[in-house]
Amino acid sequence: MASAPVGRALRFLDPGVIARLGTMELKARTVVEGFLSGLHRSPYKGFSVEFAEYRQYLPGDDLNTIDWKVYARTDRHYVKKFEEETNLECHLLLDQSASMSYRGAAPMSKLEYGSVLAASLAFLMNRQRDATGFIAFDEQIRFRLPAAARPGHLHALLLALERVQTGQRSNVGRPLHQLAEALVKRSLIVLISDLLDDPEPVIKGLRHLKFRGSDVVVFQVLDPNELTFPFKTAARFTDVETAEEIVADPSRARTDYLRELAGLTGRYDRELRGAGIDYVQLDTSQPLDFALLAYLSARARRK
């Protein structure tokens, strides 16, 4: 019964639709509202010491939330609603290196896709009263917005996301170490990057964060062209970061390339999962709901 509304809602998660929207806030709101309307159960009403309201019991509500005193008085089941306690600090790390500006066949570049993803997560966190921070980096940290949950912080964060420019070469490991050293509180770290870097320092940096007690979610954002290498004619492939040129015939080089890419992503998947880090690979041509579900899953584990 709920499939039709869900289908309509998911339409708003389509990158092609989101790319045409105006501000980052509108994009994030569209993504989050569309995502949430597609869920069967409210995911973000949690436990808190601060009473919010009574609401009639509905099938699916946790039985622990039923106020039995009210039941005794009224002979009806009511559940107690509480404002969720804000005890989570979340840091969104967005890779703004030159490779993130690549846009092949997808409607958005990886940086745009990552920005919308970060904005959506921030929007979601804000609704849950989580303190949200933002870091943009390439080979070093270029912008940092400390985590906060105060009113107006979301607007500042979205504004910062909107102003993110393409940076220089990427060095993901370095800012991760910097952040790990700077963290004083266990947090949720969300890394959004294409991870087309030397995997060794990246994994070390992420382990460093995990070691400091933070939960880490890694979104590897890749363009469909990077995932499938669909080129047909021989070409000079020029690296957008290093300007390195390689002349290749795709018909011959595709197999080797895809094998190398699978090796790289397989290593990330294997080693990060082994370290208890969530690793999610995203295709910029695909909707964002997968990424949001991955986040909520990580957050639920944290509880």
Add this chain to the structure above:
Amino acid sequence: MSFLYPAFLFGALAVAVPIVLHLLRRDVAPEVPFTAVRLLKISPVERSRRTRLRDLLLLAARVAAVLLLAAAFARPFAPGAAAAMAPLRIVAVDRSFSMAAPGRFERVLERARAAVDEAAFAERVAVIAFDDRAAVIAEPGAAADARSSLSTLRAGSGGTRYSAVLSRAAEMANGGEARLIVITDLQRAGWEGDSRARIPATMQVETRDTGAPPANLGVVDARLDDRRVTAAIRNASAAPASGTVTLMHQGREVARAGYAAAPATTVEVSLPWQPSSGGVVLSIADDKGYPADNARYLVIHATEIPAVMIVSSPDSPGFYLQRALAADESRDPGGFRTRLVSTAEIAGGRAEMIAKHRALVLLSTRNLDRAAREAIAGFVRTGGGLLIAAAPDVEPSVVASLFGWSTAGFVPAEARQASLTATDSRHPILRPFGAFAANLGNVRFERAWKVDGTGWHVAARFDDGSPALLERGEGQGRVVLFASDLDRRWNDFPVHPTFVPFVTEAVRHVAARAVSPDQFVVGRVPAGIPGEPGVHQLEGGRAIAVNVDPRESSTSLMTSQEFSDMLEPVAVTMARSAREEQTESRQSLWQYGLLMMLGVLIVESFVGRA
């Protein structure tokens, strides 16, 4: 293989362009921005075997196209091909109207077929039919084609001209070995004059006689005299002949008269005729001779009396001029119809009224408005005549403005004592005076314009040297200017005996127009008129008479030896370049080269798109 313009072969160097492009662009690949370049193994662009084959095909096609284009411009030819050509037999058939006597053309065709059948196996045979022109009926080729082409031949209306067939045969032989067999009645009239005809030494000429001529009677001339039509009848036989000449007008017999002609004589017969415009035909009956000369056509135009407009004013009434022209008015033909108008009557142009006249005499320009001046100028430029007499009422500035002449060329009347002297006695106005032109010197001139003769033809001058009678062309018409008065105010000319012939001839001269001929001979008719005897209409509606050439009616023949004596074989020393040009022109290999280039380009486009 040789080339007519080998310099164009340098254009073949352009093949370097596709070759260089092929070599330079072989490894060029477009730049594609990418991110995971480090994941790409270096794999040099190795083209597949099929791609390499396609590139080679494209290169070959482009090189071939350039080479073929250069070769086509260089005009290739095979020099040995001309020498290896088979001998040529040309059968020339006389189809002049002298061949149309009963049973005669059948004999001609028999001889022609025999001449074709005599051709050797490897010999090429061509057929030319000729009268005053030569037409190729069968191009050099198989004898069977030549034989079948003979069945289409008929005797025509033209006269015999051997020069036409000899030159056409020489052109066809093109310097090669050829044998020309002329089947003709050997009419002496077929040779124009006594000059011999030059033929290539490589061409043998042989005549085949068609037998003795028939006894022929023909109308060889027709003319219109004063109310009579005269026909000239030639008896070309050896026996006296007599008969009747009939005059037909619009299909109706209007007169007839008998004639009797002694052997080999021409007699003239006159028939009464009330002049009327249109075509007439004079005919006789002669069933033994040539049918085409039994009738002769004549076109008669209605007599047109030229109309002359005299522009005058009360001060310049043109009295003497009008009286002089009236004296000539009764002459038929040759008279005038004069009309006296004032300048006020042609004010506003009145171009239509002016155009009805053949000539305009300007005795006054007072009150001649601009529209009238433009109408006069237009009248002259379209073929009208204008006689201007300097008079007190004629303003030099107005005269100059008519045709944009410089006003400095006309100095108004000066008082002087002068007399007239004819300086060009052959001028049409003065020629009739002959030795009496000196009498013009008796006229005393007291006043006259001083005209600058630049751009004019001066026919007479005053004794002080200034021009007195001038003429110039304007458009299709002519202007005659007399530098003094014709109304006895500046001279006493009107009272002299020379006045009447002078003004009559002056007006006749400006009123004269070019007379187009209305008599033509078959073979020399205007374009668009069929070359058959009869009365035909030109595009403008004017009728013309077309008759057969009377020389063809003659039965004077020559022998084969006399015919041969009229030929002068000359060695053909054709320049090498001319010979090569002819060979190349005949082979036209360049056309095949361009066709091949087109085919190659089509293949290239298909391969390129694959």
